[in-house]
Amino acid sequence: MQSFALEVPTAGVWWSLFDIYLVLGVLTAVVVFSILIYNVWKYREKNTSAPRDNKDRGKLGPVIIASVTLFVLFGLAYYTFGAISYMTIPPNQNGAMQIKVTAFQWGWNFTYPNGKSVLNELTVPANTTIVLNITSRDVFHSFGIPDFKVKADAIPGRHNTLWFLAPQQGTFVIRCYELCGVGHSYMVGTLRVLDKQQFQQWYGAGGS
Amino acid sequence: MIHPWVKRWLTTTNHKEIGILYIVTSLYFLFIGGLLAELVRIQLAVPENNFLQPVYYNQAVTMHGLIMVLWFLSPLGFGFANYFVPLQIGAKDLAFPRLNAFSYWLYLFSGLVAATGFFIPGGAISGGWTVYAPLSSLQYSPGAGTTLGAAGLIMLTASVTMSSVNFIVTILYHRSKEITFSKMPIFTWFILFTVIIMLFAFPPLLAALIMLAADRLLGTWFFTSAAGGAILWDHLFWFFGHPEVYIVLLPAFGAVAEIISHYSSKEIYAKNAIILSLAIASFLSLVVWGHHMYITGINLSEREIFTVTTELISVPFGVMVISYIWTLNKGTVRLATPMLFALGSISLFVIGGITGVFNSSVALDIGIRGTYWVVAHFHYVMVGATLFGLFGALYYWYPKITGLEYSDRAGKLHFITSFIGFNLLYFPMFFLYDMPRRISTYSSATGWAPYNYVATAGALLFGIAQLLLVLNLVRPFVSFPRGAYTLWERGAGNIRVMTHASNPTVNENTESEVGHTTPLPLLLSFGTAVFFLGILFGIPAFALGLIILIYGIVRWFKDDFYSRFKGPEPGEERWPFESISKETLGMWVFIASEIMLFGSVISSYIFIRSNFPQWPSPAAIHDIPLGLFNTTVLITSGFTMFLAMINAREGKQVGMLVALTSTMLLGSVFLSVKFSEWYNLISNGFTPSSGLPGSTFYLATGLHAGHVIAGVFLLGYFVFKTLKGGYVKERGSIESFGIYWAFVDAIWLVLFPLFYLV
Ligand SMILES: [Cu+2]
Ligand SMILES: [Cu+2]
Numbered sequence: 001m002q003s004f005a006l007e008v009p010t011a012g013v014w015w016s017l018f019d020i021y022l023v024l025g026v027l028t029a030v031v032v033f034s035i036l037i038y039n040v041w042k043y044r045e046k047n048t049s050a051p052r053d054n055k056d057r058g059k060l061g062p063v064i065i066a067s068v069t070l071f072v073l074f075g076l077a078y079y080t081f082g083a084i085s086y087m088t089i090p091p092n093q094n095g096a097m098q099i100k101v102t103a104f105q106w107g108w109n110f111t112y113p114n115g116k117s118v119l120n121e122l123t124v125p126a127n128t129t130i131v132l133n134i135t136s137r138d139v140f141h142s143f144g145i146p147d148f149k150v151k152a153d154a155i156p157g158r159h160n161t162l163w164f165l166a167p168q169q170g171t172f173v174i175r176c177y178e179l180c181g182v183g184h185s186y187m188v189g190t191l192r193v194l195d196k197q198q199f200q201q202w203y204g205a206g207g208s
Numbered sequence: 209m210i211h212p213w214v215k216r217w218l219t220t221t222n223h224k225e226i227g228i229l230y231i232v233t234s235l236y237f238l239f240i241g242g243l244l245a246e247l248v249r250i251q252l253a254v255p256e257n258n259f260l261q262p263v264y265y266n267q268a269v270t271m272h273g274l275i276m277v278l279w280f281l282s283p284l285g286f287g288f289a290n291y292f293v294p295l296q297i298g299a300k301d302l303a304f305p306r307l308n309a310f311s312y313w314l315y316l317f318s319g320l321v322a323a324t325g326f327f328i329p330g331g332a333i334s335g336g337w338t339v340y341a342p343l344s345s346l347q348y349s350p351g352a353g354t355t356l357g358a359a360g361l362i363m364l365t366a367s368v369t370m371s372s373v374n375f376i377v378t379i380l381y382h383r384s385k386e387i388t389f390s391k392m393p394i395f396t397w398f399i400l401f402t403v404i405i406m407l408f409a410f411p412p413l414l415a416a417l418i419m420l421a422a423d424r425l426l427g428t429w430f431f432t433s434a435a436g437g438a439i440l441w442d443h444l445f446w447f448f449g450h451p452e453v454y455i456v457l458l459p460a461f462g463a464v465a466e467i468i469s470h471y472s473s474k475e476i477y478a479k480n481a482i483i484l485s486l487a488i489a490s491f492l493s494l495v496v497w498g499h500h501m502y503i504t505g506i507n508l509s510e511r512e513i514f515t516v517t518t519e520l521i522s523v524p525f526g527v528m529v530i531s532y533i534w535t536l537n538k539g540t541v542r543l544a545t546p547m548l549f550a551l552g553s554i555s556l557f558v559i560g561g562i563t564g565v566f567n568s569s570v571a572l573d574i575g576i577r578g579t580y581w582v583v584a585h586f587h588y589v590m591v592g593a594t595l596f597g598l599f600g601a602l603y604y605w606y607p608k609i610t611g612l613e614y615s616d617r618a619g620k621l622h623f624i625t626s627f628i629g630f631n632l633l634y635f636p637m638f639f640l641y642d643m644p645r646r647i648s649t650y651s652s653a654t655g656w657a658p659y660n661y662v663a664t665a666g667a668l669l670f671g672i673a674q675l676l677l678v679l680n681l682v683r684p685f686v687s688f689p690r691g692a693y694t695l696w697e698r699g700a701g702n703i704r705v706m707t708h709a710s711n712p713t714v715n716e717n718t719e720s721e722v723g724h725t726t727p728l729p730l731l732l733s734f735g736t737a738v739f740f741l742g743i744l745f746g747i748p749a750f751a752l753g754l755i756i757l758i759y760g761i762v763r764w765f766k767d768d769f770y771s772r773f774k775g776p777e778p779g780e781e782r783w784p785f786e787s788i789s790k791e792t793l794g795m796w797v798f799i800a801s802e803i804m805l806f807g808s809v810i811s812s813y814i815f816i817r818s819n820f821p822q823w824p825s826p827a828a829i830h831d832i833p834l835g836l837f838n839t840t841v842l843i844t845s846g847f848t849m850f851l852a853m854i855n856a857r858e859g860k861q862v863g864m865l866v867a868l869t870s871t872m873l874l875g876s877v878f879l880s881v882k883f884s885e886w887y888n889l890i891s892n893g894f895t896p897s898s899g900l901p902g903s904t905f906y907l908a909t910g911l912h913a914g915h916v917i918a919g920v921f922l923l924g925y926f927v928f929k930t931l932k933g934g935y936v937k938e939r940g941s942i943e944s945f946g947i948y949w950a951f952v953d954a955i956w957l958v959l960f961p962l963f964y965l966v
Contacts, residue, residue, distance in 0.1 A: 014575050021572060025562040032529065032558050039536035040543070040551070043472065053538045054474050061534060062481035062527045069526045073519045076569065080515060083571035088508055105348075139343040140438045142503065142578050146642035149575040153504045156342060157434020160505040177578030177644045179269075179336040181343060182262040185647035 007167045010087055014149035017083045024072060087150070090163035096129035103134070103141035103154035106183030108174065116203065120189040122174060124166060125199035131163045142177035145191055151177060166193040219725035221305035226312050227291030228609065231602070233316055234284040240323070241275035244268045246671050249633075253664035255652040265648035266334035267353070271323065273337030274357070277456060278364055279319040281590065284598050285459025286371060289399045291609060293375065296393040298384025300776040303377040303790055306726055306764075307370045313733035314367035321737050322360025325353030328744060333357030336646060338449065339420070341431035341441035346424050352743055358421045359740040363733075365414040372407040373797045375399060381790055382779040389783075394469075394476055397483050398462025401490045402455055407801045408494060409451035415808035416444035419907065425743075427897030428907070430812070435819040435900055440812055442504060446497035447808075454493045457589060458486070460597030461528065464550040467604050468532055471547035472539030478531040485524035492521045502573045511570045518568035525561055529554055545619030549600030552627055556592025560585060563638070578645050584637035592630060599626075599677070612684035618676055625673035632666025726773060732760040765925055769934070789940035795947045806955050809911060810962065813904040820900055826964050829894055829901065831885065835964045838881045839956065842916075845874035846953040853946040856939045864942075865930050871949070872923035875916055882913050908959050915952045919945075 043050050090096055099122070100111040111117045124130045134143050136154040144151035145164065152160040166172075174189035194202060210218075220226065247268050251260040260268065290308065294301055302308045325332030330351020335343040344354055379400050383392070419430040420441075430436045469476045476482065498506060498514035532554055541547075563585040566572050576582055603619055606612070636659035643656050650656055739753025767773050778790060785793055817823050826832070852867035886906075889895075896906040922945060 014571065017569070017571055018566070018575070021566050021569065025565065029558055029562055032533070033555065035530075036533050036536075036551070036555065039533060040541055043536055043539050043541045045540050045542045051538055052473075052540060059478075062478050062485070062531060065527050065530045066523050069523045073522065073565075076565070077516060077519060080569040080571045081512060083569075084508070084511070087571055087574060139348050140340045144578070144644075146575075151503055151574050151577055155438045155504060157437055158439070158505055160503070175642075175644050178340065179266070179343070179646040181348060182266060184266075184644075185262060185649050 008148050008164070009091075009167075010164050011147065011149040013083050013086050017079055020079055021076065024076070028072075090129050090131050090161075091165075092129045096131045096163065097124065098131050098133060099124075101132050101134040101143055101154065103136040103138075103143060103176070103180075103187075105138050105181050106176075106187040108143070108187075108189045112203065114203070121192060122189060123192045123194060123199065123202055125196045126166050126169055126193050127196070129163055129165050131161055134160045134162070139180050140178050141180045141187065144175050144177045145172055146175065147172045148191075153178065166191075169193050169195055169198075216725070218730055219727045221301075221309045221724050221726060221729075223290050223294050223301045223305065223308065224609075226308050227287045227289075229312055230283050230287030230290055230315075233312075233319075234280050234287060237275050237279040237283070237319055241272050241280055242671060242674070244272035244275070246667060248272060249664040249667035251648060252650075252660050254661065255650050255654070255657050257649055260648065262648045263331065263334070266336075266646070267326070267332045269646050270334050270336050270357075271326070271332050274322065274333070274361075275319070277337065277452065277590065278361070279315070279322075281456040281594050281598070282368075282452075282459075283315055284602075285399075285402070285456065285463075288395075288463060288598075288601050288605060289375065289402075289459060292605065293378065293396050293399050294382070296396045297379060297382065297387045297779070299378060299382035299779055302374050302776075303382055303794065304370075304374050304775060305724065306729060306773060306775075307374050309726070309729035310732060311367045311371045311374065313729045314363050314370075314736065317733045317737040318360045318363035318367060320360075321363060321740050322357050324741070324744070325351075325356045328352055328356075338445060339441075340445075341420070341438050344420060344441075345432045347432070355421060355424050355743045356740070358417050358424070359743060362414065362417050362421070363736055363740065365410050365417070366736075368406055368410050369414075369798075369801050372403040372410075372801065373794050375403040376407070376797045377790060377794045380785055381782045381793055382776060383781040385780040387779075387781055394465045394479060394482065395459075395462040397486060398458045398465070401486050402458040402462075405451045405458075405490050405493055406455055407797065408804055409448045409455065411801050411804035412444045412808040413448035415805055415812065416441060416448075418911070419812065422896065422903070422907065428903035429897070429900050430816070430903055430907075433816075433820075433900055436812065436816045439501075439504060440815055442501050443497070443815070444808060444812065446500040447494070449500065450497045451493040453586070453589065454489065457594050457597075458490075460553065460594045460601070463601035463604065464553050464597045465532060467546045467550040467600050468535050470604070471544055471550070472536045472541045474535055474539040476531065477535040477537070478527075482528055482531050485527040489521060489524040489528075492517060492524070496521065499568055499570075499573070502570050503577055515568055515570045519565060521568075522561060522565055525557075529558060529561070545614075545616050545623060546600045546604035548620060548623040549596050549603060552623065553593050553597035553600060556588050556596060556630070560588030560592050563588065576641055580637040580640035580643045580645060583645055584634050584640075587634045587637075591634070596626070596630075602677075602681075606681060610684070614680045614684055618680040622673060622676035622680060625676065626670060629666050629668075629670030629673050633663050633670050634666070636660075636662045636666075724773070726767065728760050728764050728767070732757060732764075735760055769929060769932075789943060791940035791944040792947065795944035799947060799951050802951060806908075806911070806958075809908050810958065813908060813962065816900055816904055824901055826966070829889070829905075830964050831888075832964055834881065834885060835960060838878055838885075839960050841874050841878045841881070842953055842956050845871045845878070846950060848874060849946050849949045853943055856942040861930060861933075865927065868923055868927050868930060872920055872927060875920040875923065879913060879916055879920065882909065882916075905963055908963065912952070912955055912959055915955070919949055919952055 041047075043052075098113060101122075102109040102111070107120050108122070109117060109119055110122050132143070132152070134152050134154045135158060136156045138156060140156075141154040142151060143154050143162075148164045148166075150162045150164045152162040154160070170193050172191040172193070174191055176184060176187035178184075180187065217225065217229065220229075247260055248265065251257050251265055290302070293299075323332065328351065330353055332353040333339065333344075333349075333356065334353065335349060339354070339357070343349060379392075379396060419428070419436075422428040423431055431438070431441050465476050465482070496514060496518045498510060499518045502511050502514070543551075563581070567576065567582060567585060603614070606614060639659050640656055643650065643654070650660075735753050735756030737753070738749055738756060742748075742750035742753060775790070848867050848870040852864050852871060855861075855863035855867055886909075889902075894902050894905075896902050926942065926945065
């Protein structure tokens with residue numbers, strides 16, 4: 001898909017998996033629709049030359065379909081499990097930066113290891129594993145950064161984690177993906193990726 | 209005086225008439241749900257739109273979802289089931305015609321109660337059709353709309369449970385001689401599995417709704433505390449929510465099978481494989497709910513298991529779809545209106561099904577969860593496969609139900625405009641894979657505007673296209689072209705596609721016969737609605753509702769006492785249930801749903817307790833010796849009830865009377881002890897709202913006590929009727945009650961150790 005997305009590790013893995021599903025899905029749809037259209041056309045009432053016969057030969061067909069489907073699913077599960085382990089377990093645990101995310105009606109609060117606390121703007125250094133520890137102060141929200149294909153529910157009383165890594169500087173959007181009241185549409189935050197020096201400057205400068 | 213025509217429709221218990229009532233009512237709800245959908249689409253047509261403010265938008269989105277799934281799709285399917293299942297199996301009516309009428313009226317009033325929310329301050333329920341906690345709590349949704357929504361859903365659950373029992377008993381017990389299982393028509397098979405899923409899926413929802421209502425009305429802590437909270441709701445709701453998809457889809461797919469077979473003049477291909485697939489899919493539907501919770505924080509291995517079970521569902525559905533399509537092979541395919549809708553249903557299901565495999569992947573889910581991709585996917589299933597299938601059924605069976613003919617050309621035009629409108633509406637949503645669901649507006653910087661604009665255009669086209677349906681189906685009533693089934697019969701072909709039972713001449717009870725009408729289902733449903741409107745109007749409405757209910761129940765028992773109402777005779781083919789009574793079979797089926805209900809309550813308790821570190825020791829709260837005494841009392845009543853059953857079987861009236869009276873007395877002792885226990889606990893400050901130990905204790909023991917109270921009242925009635933010389937020959941009711949009482953005892957034997965000992 002987009003070249004940027006492929007440089008983001010989580011999004012890259014996600015899109016490659018999506019492409020596998022897409023290719024197989026489109027292929028399946030094409031085959032099924034072809035069979036459908038062929039039979040509708042060939043055996044239409046007006047086609048007097050078509051052979052007709054009402055014997056139920058339904059013995060082998062279902063077995064074949066079930067086996068093929070099972071085989072394809074086995075492959076899909078294999079790729080999915082690979083992707084999900086990668087997307088769940090953060091690489092480079094020790095060098096990772098841990099940030100607490102607290103969702104509320106309607107916004108996000110980000111708390112850094114040094115106690116710095118920022119509203120609605122998540123600033124992170126590039127090329128660093130970021131681990132977010134996500135919870136909610138009130139209702140069920142869901143924290144997502146669509147360009148990075150990462151998402152985790154923000155649930156009161158629970159802490160969910162996700163990790164991501166930004167390969168380069170830039171600004172991205174953060175959204176809430178679970179209906180959380182009348183402000184749901186406006187629960188939009190910003191992810192700001194700085195290079196490491198810029199980030200150190202910002203990080204050392206105290207709260208904003 | 210009420211016009212006889214009106215009176216007939218208000219008091220009927222005839223399965224065909226109830227079927228028609230279901231169909232008409234569900235189409236009314238379709239209209240409401242559709243209007244709400246159009247409002248939503250208009251708001252989203254352009255970025256930063258101000259047509260519908262978020263507070264109204266959220267109500268529209270929520271009620272749209274609830275109405276379409278629960279008050280339109282499923283009831284339309286059950287309209288057809290009511291009408292055609294008895295015909296297909298050669299039964300005179302459903303097993304319990306009065307209960308069937310009761311199901312219908314409760315369904316109608318449940319929808320009205322839920323929709324009442326629109327007219328009150330704060331508006332209707334608005335937290336999404338999934339009613340996620342804790343947004344649904346009093347703190348975050350203070351208006352009465354959410355409580356009314358829960359009340360409507362509770363009524364609907366009662367209706368659905370009665371329907372499930374009714375259909376299962378009908379199909380197992382009322383088949384005519386030649387309808388063995390192997391000859392049962394495919395639509396009936398689909399309905400059988402639908403009601404089986406309903407029986408198991410709805411009780412967890414009921415448990416969740418009772419807890420939600422208690423949280424909101426009594427201040428309990430089920431969904432407002434971290435120990436239960438959002439995750440508990442998720443488990444209970446989705447245990448219901450996923451199977452619900454099949455509950456709405458399967459009746460449509462059953463009808464599609466009939467239509468395809470009919471319009472290709474062939475038996476359905478691989479019928480046995482389809483039925484096996486149906487059974488496998490029904491079972492799998494109950495073990496996949498976790499795929500709605502992939503990112504709630506459940507652990508990785510659980511998520512992987514749910515990925516596998518969910519992916520497996522595509523195997524049975526793949527077999528079904530291919531078998532449907534292969535039915536055309538070597539057939540004579542005629543593209544009449546119903547056939548177009550049936551083929552449309554299958555085609556759209558292929559897209560909905562394949563995209564569903566994407567969603568089943570725990571990894572892909574991270575990206576598409578909560579986005580319009582999911583909205584597109586499930587509308588391809590719910591509208592594409594289901595609504596198109598049900599519309600096919602409507603066209604297919606309309607001539608048979610009404611004896612009138614519609615215009616096939618107008619029907620085809622309806623199909624084509626609907627099909628184009630539908631795809632314009634939903635296909636663009638697959639490209640909105642980043643757009644969150646249920647947002648009421650978005651900025652133009654997102655780039656989502658063009659897709660939304662096309663979707664809205666499609667929605668308007670799709671909506672307008674439905675006028676063709678209305679015109680096409682209403683016009684024949686005005687111009688009276690008596691069709692005499694010609695549309696339906698045309699091309700039945702050279703083979704016997706339908707079973708004999710689909711022959712319109714077999715079951716001629718089109719009018720309600722004398723002695724088969726009763727106003728009580730309507731009255732009881734109305735009373736229930738008035739009772740629940742007490743949420744708005746307080747004690748007077750509660751009291752009035754209660755009075756109506758008591759009056760209705762007394763009248764019902766009077767009807768029973770004088771045997772004023774006779775259900776249909778059992779069918780000749782009822783393997784393997786030849787030797788038990790209809791009531792007993794019905795009770796066993798009902799007990800299955802009860803086990804699910806108590807199972808949900810008990811699982812919730814265990815879930816909450818395991819998440820709550822400082823759970824007080826039961827000995828510190830409860831009087832254990834008193835509890836043991838009460839347990840003994842209830843067990844003893846189980847033995848006396850058993851004696852009553854034996855005496856009933858042997859026709860010994862005196863013995864039966866003594867045993868029934870003892871059971872009733874023991875039940876009353878149990879209740880008195882229970883009430884005094886509650887009284888003491890509450891005076892000591894241990895109340896439903898004092899914390900989770902109180903909330904869970906009163907829920908479980910209260911629900912159980914409610915069952916005992918109902919039992920004691922029934923016993924009182926049995927004693928009365930025995931005194932007056934009833935039950936000399938008939939013993940079905942005593943036997944089925946014996947099962948019920950044994951179940952109530954057994955539940956207590958589970959509850960007692962869980963709450964008093966460990
Ligand atoms: Cu939100
Ligand atoms: Cu599901």
